[in-house]
Amino acid sequence: MRVLMFGWELPPYNSGGLGVACYHLAKALCKKNTEVIFVLPRRVDMPPQDFSILFADANMRIRTINSPLVPYITSSLYLSFMSAEARARLYGNTLFEEVLRYGRQAKKIAETETFDVIHAHDWLSFPAGVAAKSSSGKPLVVHVHATEFDRTGGQGVNPLVYEIEKWGMERADKVIAVSNFTKNMIIEKYGIAPEKIEVVYNAVERPDDPHGGVRSPVSRHKSLVLFVGRITLQKGPDYFVEAAAKVLARDRDVLFVMAGDGDMYHEMIRKAAAMGISDNFLFAGFLRGSELTALYRSADLYVMPSVSEPFGLTAIESLQCGTPILISKQTGAGESLTHCLKVDFWDTDEMAAKILAVLSYKELGQCLSEFGRREIGKFSWDRSADQCITIYQQLTTT
Amino acid sequence: MPSVCFYFQVHQPFRVKKYSIFQIGNDHDYFNDRGDGKLNNGKIFEKVARKCYLPTNEMMLRLLDRHPEFKISYSLSGVFLEQAERYAPEVLNSFYRLVQTGRVELLSETYYHSLAALYSFDEFERQVAMHRALIRKFFGVTPTVFRNTELIYSNEIARYAERLGFSGILAEGADDILGWRSPNFVYKPKGTDTMKLLLKNYKLSDDIAFRFSSRDWLEWPLTAEKFARWVSEHNGNGEVVNLFMDYETFGEHQWESTGIFDFLRELPGRILGHADNDFKTPSEAIAAYPARDELDVLRYVSWADIERDLSAWRSNAMQEAALGKLYQLEREVLSSGDEQLMEDWRKLQTSDHFYYMCTKWFADGDVHKYFNPYDSPYEAFIAHRNVLEDLHIRIKKVEVI
Numbered sequence: 001m002r003v004l005m006f007g008w009e010l011p012p013y014n015s016g017g018l019g020v021a022c023y024h025l026a027k028a029l030c031k032k033n034t035e036v037i038f039v040l041p042r043r044v045d046m047p048p049q050d051f052s053i054l055f056a057d058a059n060m061r062i063r064t065i066n067s068p069l070v071p072y073i074t075s076s077l078y079l080s081f082m083s084a085e086a087r088a089r090l091y092g093n094t095l096f097e098e099v100l101r102y103g104r105q106a107k108k109i110a111e112t113e114t115f116d117v118i119h120a121h122d123w124l125s126f127p128a129g130v131a132a133k134s135s136s137g138k139p140l141v142v143h144v145h146a147t148e149f150d151r152t153g154g155q156g157v158n159p160l161v162y163e164i165e166k167w168g169m170e171r172a173d174k175v176i177a178v179s180n181f182t183k184n185m186i187i188e189k190y191g192i193a194p195e196k197i198e199v200v201y202n203a204v205e206r207p208d209d210p211h212g213g214v215r216s217p218v219s220r221h222k223s224l225v226l227f228v229g230r231i232t233l234q235k236g237p238d239y240f241v242e243a244a245a246k247v248l249a250r251d252r253d254v255l256f257v258m259a260g261d262g263d264m265y266h267e268m269i270r271k272a273a274a275m276g277i278s279d280n281f282l283f284a285g286f287l288r289g290s291e292l293t294a295l296y297r298s299a300d301l302y303v304m305p306s307v308s309e310p311f312g313l314t315a316i317e318s319l320q321c322g323t324p325i326l327i328s329k330q331t332g333a334g335e336s337l338t339h340c341l342k343v344d345f346w347d348t349d350e351m352a353a354k355i356l357a358v359l360s361y362k363e364l365g366q367c368l369s370e371f372g373r374r375e376i377g378k379f380s381w382d383r384s385a386d387q388c389i390t391i392y393q394q395l396t397t398t
Numbered sequence: 399m400p401s402v403c404f405y406f407q408v409h410q411p412f413r414v415k416k417y418s419i420f421q422i423g424n425d426h427d428y429f430n431d432r433g434d435g436k437l438n439n440g441k442i443f444e445k446v447a448r449k450c451y452l453p454t455n456e457m458m459l460r461l462l463d464r465h466p467e468f469k470i471s472y473s474l475s476g477v478f479l480e481q482a483e484r485y486a487p488e489v490l491n492s493f494y495r496l497v498q499t500g501r502v503e504l505l506s507e508t509y510y511h512s513l514a515a516l517y518s519f520d521e522f523e524r525q526v527a528m529h530r531a532l533i534r535k536f537f538g539v540t541p542t543v544f545r546n547t548e549l550i551y552s553n554e555i556a557r558y559a560e561r562l563g564f565s566g567i568l569a570e571g572a573d574d575i576l577g578w579r580s581p582n583f584v585y586k587p588k589g590t591d592t593m594k595l596l597l598k599n600y601k602l603s604d605d606i607a608f609r610f611s612s613r614d615w616l617e618w619p620l621t622a623e624k625f626a627r628w629v630s631e632h633n634g635n636g637e638v639v640n641l642f643m644d645y646e647t648f649g650e651h652q653w654e655s656t657g658i659f660d661f662l663r664e665l666p667g668r669i670l671g672h673a674d675n676d677f678k679t680p681s682e683a684i685a686a687y688p689a690r691d692e693l694d695v696l697r698y699v700s701w702a703d704i705e706r707d708l709s710a711w712r713s714n715a716m717q718e719a720a721l722g723k724l725y726q727l728e729r730e731v732l733s734s735g736d737e738q739l740m741e742d743w744r745k746l747q748t749s750d751h752f753y754y755m756c757t758k759w760f761a762d763g764d765v766h767k768y769f770n771p772y773d774s775p776y777e778a779f780i781a782h783r784n785v786l787e788d789l790h791i792r793i794k795k796v797e798v799i
Binding site: 250338339340341342349350352353354356357360361363364366367368371 | 418715
């Protein structure tokens with residue numbers, strides 16, 4: 001079986017979960033003797049990366065397309081750096097032109113390769129996937145990691161993005177959703193038939209953290225409560241700040257840490273200041289690797305107040321480090337996790353009450369951590385790859 | 399000549415409402431959920447009364463009328479009776495009519511369906527006495543046979559029961575405590591003088607309570623005729639077949655649509671159809687048959703889960719913390735002299751609260767999930783633990799006054 005996969009930037013150049021997920025899924029597929037031709041956008045002026053070392057697998061071949069596309073890009077973001085790069089006159093004038101141009105380039109690659117099935121991750125690569133399908137006649141799988149409704153919290157959905165998502169899903173032979181939460185959204189908002197959608201969960205790659213559960217205090221405060229994620233509407237950072245203020249009204253000896261970057265970063269700094277909690281609220285910036293792991297480990301509780309979260313890999317990472325989680329009911333990972341606390345993202349009273357409960361009763365955090373860590377064993381890339389292979393086989397034999 | 403001894407457990411806890419840390423110090427009504435969910439005690443009681451207590455009691459009355467040899471026994475928890483009186487007095491009335499037949503025995507238990515036997519003999523004794531007084535008040539009878547909460551049993555608990563004057567006690571017929579022995583005889587608990595022990599035949603009991611409607615079960619559908627045949631097969635190798643189960647089996651755990659009521663309607667007749675069979679209440683079984691052996695039970699056994707031990711209530715740090723804190727308050731609560739405080743403290747002892755905090759869902763577990771009115775064991779712990787904090791504050795206030 002050979003797969004033409006349209007993926008995204010690989011760690012450590014990722015800016016979120018999408019690149020991580022594509023990378024690990026592709027790797028797990030190769031381990032199972034599935035060949036993957038991994039196509040990804042890459043700007044010519046970027047530092048050269050040795051992808052072959054990163055993947056180091058005989059079943060994997062990398063093809064790059066010269067393009068400035070990156071995950072989570074928006075039209076305005078695209079235009080802001082296009083002004084600097086317009087001179088090159090290589091890329092599309094707008095994000096949409098670029099996405100379509102990327103698709104045309106993808107078609108050229110498809111014409112030079114042989115493969116059995118096409119697998120495209122998220123809307124930016126859907127035109128590429130559809131183009132490859134129309135030139136090769138091979139079946140197309142589109143993999144939905146997030147929809148426009150997640151990214152915008154349902155407000156100000158970009159109709160062009162929506163159209164491309166819907167068109168891609170309709171043209172596809174199979175749609176993979178990262179959770180039932182996302183599957184339901186695809187059915188309701190995009191009108192795709194339930195039979196056409198399969199749920200394949202994301203997973204965590206690293207083996208169980210041997211230091212998980214060992215707290216490493218970083219502050220003079222008695223307790224630490226953590227947020228990790230893009231500081232953007234979808235992730236609900238404002239609810240985290242509001243809950244923090246309610247906790248601090250009752251217990252001043254708590255430090256809240258927000259790790260990440262995003263379009264609401266400055267707004268959140270102002271909000272924390274306006275609520276008078278800046279002394280107990282730290283912005284750690286975008287962290288990865290050992291720094292992030294150390295932060296997870298030093299926290300008493302990880303909070304993911306997402307407004308709409310298709311999966312929520314960071315919650316799993318936190319549990320892996322032995323840190324209990326409080327997640328919004330609007331998350332995909334939460335639908336198959338029982339050993340965690342759940343709350344509606346907008347209910348900051350309840351969020352604060354649960355944070356205080358974890359900080360007050362040590363046995364609560366202890367059980368959430370111990371059983372939660374055990375429970376995430378059910379998320380494995382190995383299993384997810386098996387599910388993808390089954391889908392490929394069904395599509396290629398019919 | 400096997401006698402069939404039926405005992406049905408009838409119990410409803412006072413479920414603790416969702417209670418957040420911000421309510422501590424302000425809200426002392428712990429059991430008054432008024433919502434549409436699964437924590438509204440009044441609504442749940444009315445529902446179970448409609449689906450189980452009233453129709454099943456009605457059928458039992460008719461069966462007792464039709465078969466003069468038919469006999470059964472119940473254990474009605476104090477918190478059940480309190481709620482029956484408050485939410486559905488007609489249930490109380492129908493149990494009264496059942497007891498009036500003279501062929502329905504009532505057993506003794508702790509008023510609050512608690513785990514007090516594991517933590518405080520004094521409190522255990524008080525709750526048994528409270529229950530005895532309540533049974534006497536409502537039904538005019540005095541139980542002589544004891545069953546501890548969830549059939550939790552050990553040599554020590556048998557000795558407790560003997561000290562309180564009971565002649566018999568009930569327990570789970572767990573394989574490891576029986577060894578090569580059969581549950582279908584009367585035993586003597588080790589370390590007691592005159593006590594007798596009746597052991598649940600868990601295979602036959604669970605055929606009704608758990609497997610009755612399971613289509614994966616090879617014996618499905620279970621008919622009264624088939625079940626009576628299985629009971630009769632013990633003829634010659636057993637003296638008493640103890641069928642112990644939750645009363646809610648009828649109509650609540652096994653819905654009416656499964657045919658459970660048709661099964662029940664036919665069962666006494668089918669069992670009596672074999673000439674050697676009869677029915678006995680626990681005290682009659684104890685009087686009729688000698689103890690065939692002494693049983694030494696060092697570990698705690700119960701009728702819960704496949705483990706048949708204490709792990710449903712005591713297997714994680716939250717359960718231990720909640721129970722530890724609760725019984726730690728005993729002396730202060732009692733010396734406060736505050737009746738309402740004592741009552742609330744005791745309602746918080748009901749074993750169900752700790753069952754809801756159980757985290758061992760994955761081996762055995764969907765049962766726990768099904769019976770849990772909270773979204774998770776963590777929610778159950780938070781509500782109960784916050785309420786305990788509030789209770790603690792109330793104690794301190796009483797002390798100040």
